[in-house]
Amino acid sequence: MNRNRLFQRRNFLLGAAASTTAAIAVNAVSRTEQPANAQSEQFRWRMVSRWDETFPDQLAAGQRLANRIAAMSQGRLTIEVLPPNAVVPFPETLKVVSDGTVEMSRSLAYDWRTQSPVLEFFFVVPYGFTQNEMSAWLYYFGGQELWDAAYAPFGVRAFPAGSLGAQSFGWFRNEINSLDDLRGVRFRTTGVAADVLSQLGVKPVTMRIPEIRQAMQAKKLDGFELVGPLVDLHYGLQELARYYYFPSYNQPSGLVELVVNRARYEALPSDLQQIIAIAAQAEHDQGLAEANAGNARALQRLTNDYKIQVRQLPVDVMKALGSASGEVIAEMRSRADDLMKRTIDSFLFTRQILMPWSQMTEQSFLTARSLPFTYARRS
Amino acid sequence: MNRNRLFQRRNFLLGAAASTTAAIAVNAVSRTEQPANAQSEQFRWRMVSRWDETFPDQLAAGQRLANRIAAMSQGRLTIEVLPPNAVVPFPETLKVVSDGTVEMSRSLAYDWRTQSPVLEFFFVVPYGFTQNEMSAWLYYFGGQELWDAAYAPFGVRAFPAGSLGAQSFGWFRNEINSLDDLRGVRFRTTGVAADVLSQLGVKPVTMRIPEIRQAMQAKKLDGFELVGPLVDLHYGLQELARYYYFPSYNQPSGLVELVVNRARYEALPSDLQQIIAIAAQAEHDQGLAEANAGNARALQRLTNDYKIQVRQLPVDVMKALGSASGEVIAEMRSRADDLMKRTIDSFLFTRQILMPWSQMTEQSFLTARSLPFTYARRS
Numbered sequence: 001m002n003r004n005r006l007f008q009r010r011n012f013l014l015g016a017a018a019s020t021t022a023a024i025a026v027n028a029v030s031r032t033e034q035p036a037n038a039q040s041e042q043f044r045w046r047m048v049s050r051w052d053e054t055f056p057d058q059l060a061a062g063q064r065l066a067n068r069i070a071a072m073s074q075g076r077l078t079i080e081v082l083p084p085n086a087v088v089p090f091p092e093t094l095k096v097v098s099d100g101t102v103e104m105s106r107s108l109a110y111d112w113r114t115q116s117p118v119l120e121f122f123f124v125v126p127y128g129f130t131q132n133e134m135s136a137w138l139y140y141f142g143g144q145e146l147w148d149a150a151y152a153p154f155g156v157r158a159f160p161a162g163s164l165g166a167q168s169f170g171w172f173r174n175e176i177n178s179l180d181d182l183r184g185v186r187f188r189t190t191g192v193a194a195d196v197l198s199q200l201g202v203k204p205v206t207m208r209i210p211e212i213r214q215a216m217q218a219k220k221l222d223g224f225e226l227v228g229p230l231v232d233l234h235y236g237l238q239e240l241a242r243y244y245y246f247p248s249y250n251q252p253s254g255l256v257e258l259v260v261n262r263a264r265y266e267a268l269p270s271d272l273q274q275i276i277a278i279a280a281q282a283e284h285d286q287g288l289a290e291a292n293a294g295n296a297r298a299l300q301r302l303t304n305d306y307k308i309q310v311r312q313l314p315v316d317v318m319k320a321l322g323s324a325s326g327e328v329i330a331e332m333r334s335r336a337d338d339l340m341k342r343t344i345d346s347f348l349f350t351r352q353i354l355m356p357w358s359q360m361t362e363q364s365f366l367t368a369r370s371l372p373f374t375y376a377r378r379s
Numbered sequence: 380m381n382r383n384r385l386f387q388r389r390n391f392l393l394g395a396a397a398s399t400t401a402a403i404a405v406n407a408v409s410r411t412e413q414p415a416n417a418q419s420e421q422f423r424w425r426m427v428s429r430w431d432e433t434f435p436d437q438l439a440a441g442q443r444l445a446n447r448i449a450a451m452s453q454g455r456l457t458i459e460v461l462p463p464n465a466v467v468p469f470p471e472t473l474k475v476v477s478d479g480t481v482e483m484s485r486s487l488a489y490d491w492r493t494q495s496p497v498l499e500f501f502f503v504v505p506y507g508f509t510q511n512e513m514s515a516w517l518y519y520f521g522g523q524e525l526w527d528a529a530y531a532p533f534g535v536r537a538f539p540a541g542s543l544g545a546q547s548f549g550w551f552r553n554e555i556n557s558l559d560d561l562r563g564v565r566f567r568t569t570g571v572a573a574d575v576l577s578q579l580g581v582k583p584v585t586m587r588i589p590e591i592r593q594a595m596q597a598k599k600l601d602g603f604e605l606v607g608p609l610v611d612l613h614y615g616l617q618e619l620a621r622y623y624y625f626p627s628y629n630q631p632s633g634l635v636e637l638v639v640n641r642a643r644y645e646a647l648p649s650d651l652q653q654i655i656a657i658a659a660q661a662e663h664d665q666g667l668a669e670a671n672a673g674n675a676r677a678l679q680r681l682t683n684d685y686k687i688q689v690r691q692l693p694v695d696v697m698k699a700l701g702s703a704s705g706e707v708i709a710e711m712r713s714r715a716d717d718l719m720k721r722t723i724d725s726f727l728f729t730r731q732i733l734m735p736w737s738q739m740t741e742q743s744f745l746t747a748r749s750l751p752f753t754y755a756r757r758s
Contacts, residue, residue, distance in 0.1 A: 136668045140672035141672065290519065292515045293515040293733075333755060345757045353675045355748070365509065370738055
């Protein structure tokens with residue numbers, strides 16, 4: 001299949017404009033004339049899941065994706081879901097999908113940022129996109145093409161296939177009422193957040209969950225962030241701090257990807273290719289709903305049962321995080337190669353167009369709905 | 380297939396918990412043993428589209444859904460997309476899907492509210508759900524079961540299959556700076572919005588696009604709402620008024636449904652059943668992204684090229700709309716039958732759980748991101 005055909009198909013799958021419709025309808029019909037053996041050939045694939053049973057929802061989501069593909073293909077394509085370290089240590093997974101040892105991973109583009117820094121943009125960046133905006137970027141503002149270009153050297157392609165949902169800013173022993181209250185605070189975090197928070201005078205610390213527990217109890221740590229209400233409640237983190245701050249300036253969501261060995265993918269009958277892509281896209285919708293439902297229920301438990309104080313960050317902190325995030329992005333751009341520059345520019349261009357729309361609709365609606373007025377109640 | 384199996388399958392498709400995974404995996408395998416003729420049988424179905432070529436994106440979305448189903452099924456299930464009035468006048472479409480004259484419609488549950496008022500809750504209600512919240516309700520808080528119950532008397536079932544995206548509050552000749560500015564204003568609108576706005580002293584008027592144009596030019600009308608930037612720009616409505624107000628308190632989104640004749644659906648081989656449901660779910664993700672991308676671009680054109688003044692409604696108006704909306708919902712509940720009561724109570728219960736989560740994440744993030752700070756720029 002030549003590159004042009006491939007792009008046509010991708011446009012069809014993940015952003016068909018009316019103009020491509022006719023060509024595709026023809027494709028669909030010609031597919032029925034494939035030789036019978038292509039239709040009965042069985043494919044047994046394997047998928048490495050980034051998540052093990054300590055993150056049960058995400059592990060189950062990978063299994064659900066595999067089940068859906070098996071069911072839609074009448075078992076012609078079955079996928080065994082493997083735990084993170086089953087084949088190689090998880091950080092080496094992109095290599096084994098590249099070389100075809102396994103066919104797929106369900107992961108985060110962020111996982112491979114040391115191998116290709118541009119991939120960070122296909123997970124989350126500070127003050128970047130909500131999930132809905134990320135979809136708009138990928139499907140309608142060229143984001144998917146840039147993502148494909150980022151993965152081309154690895155011989156894989158990626159599909160949106162789930163969501164981490166929104167995360168929290170973090171847990172604190174004491175209230176944060178201004179920027180001053182963050183200065184000198186010893187705070188457990190990871191990744192780019194550590195760079196941004198350092199600029200605000202926070203002292204970022206890296207540690208694992210058991211260490212967080214010990215350090216909080218010994219008052220050697222003032223706060224920490226892990227994920228969001230559902231996971232944090234699962235680990236009992238509400239026992240360690242009283243104040244829970246939102247929003248996460250850098251994780252309003254988080255794209256979960258399905259990475260697929262490109263040669264294996266292209267060797268599949270075209271109906272199976274489409275089944276994979278469309279099942280993954282349905283998971284993108286399902287995953288956000290699942291994260292929102294689970295987190296909303298957990299947040300209610302934290303406030304009602306554990307009397308946790310849920311707070312919004314003060315305005316001066318949210319602003320300072322904005323400027324610090326802008327500096328981090330600008331710095332990334334200044335040392336960027338061509339693909340990274342094109343990706344950052346596409347991200348910034350799209351952000352500039354989507355922001356006013358999100359402000360006048362989602363933000364403005366949610367603000368209006370939060371005003372004090374009397375609404376209907378259950379009896 | 381008994382009712383229990385049916386529910387099991389639906390849970391799998393649209394909200395699988397880990398507990399149902401094992402049962403489904405077995406199902407998927409047993410499906411491969413279906414007789415060969417079941418796998419080669421061809422189905423030629425028809426879908427009535429609510430939208431004709433005057434709403435090109437939604438018409439194309441129906442075609443894209445049909446194309447995806449054809450491609451995933453190797454042409455075993457093809458769907459001819461029909462314009463709204465092709466079989467019967469569009470308002471009678473639910474009847475012809477019920478009796479199997481056509482197999483499907485891509486429509487809004489709102490379209491059939493005179494036949495079953497509860498269906499309004501599966502489109503939008505004032506100060507109800509964003510699209511992401513609607514998905515959470517349907518998949519994880521029992522919304523889909525209530526929707527199925529609402530459609531059971533019609534012998535159909537429905538799947539989320541797209542999105543109208545956010546709409547505007549409307550266009551006004553003059554600025555709206557307080558509740559007083561709305562009193563006596565002659566405003567073109569439809570449906571429940573007319574009831575709510577009447578309570579604020581607005582004089583609602585019903586008319587079609589050519590009449591709107593004439594009435595605005597003759598100053599017999601002070602404002603109007605149609606859809607949102609993309610469609611409004613398509614009709615050149617920016618020529619008729621200067622001020623464009625947001626948010627739409629009652630249409631932060633709008634669920635597009637795929638309604639399917641239940642007997643025909645259940646007579647399909649199970650792989651085709653799943654292909655329909657999962658293709659529809661992928662369209663739910665695709666549709667919101669498409670609406671956001673198109674509307675964001677159109678909003679930019681309206682402000683940059685046409686110098687339209689885009690404004691947020693004053694706080695007192697947003698509050699008054701809240702109380703009036705609450706009264707409308709309470710009134711609906713007071714005269715409700717059992718299913719309507721259960722639906723409204725489920726809606727209110729879910730809203731109460733989802734609201735604090737949306738406030739601390741989506742609302743709080745978008746507010747933070749809108750603060751004045753320096754962010755990175757393209758060179």
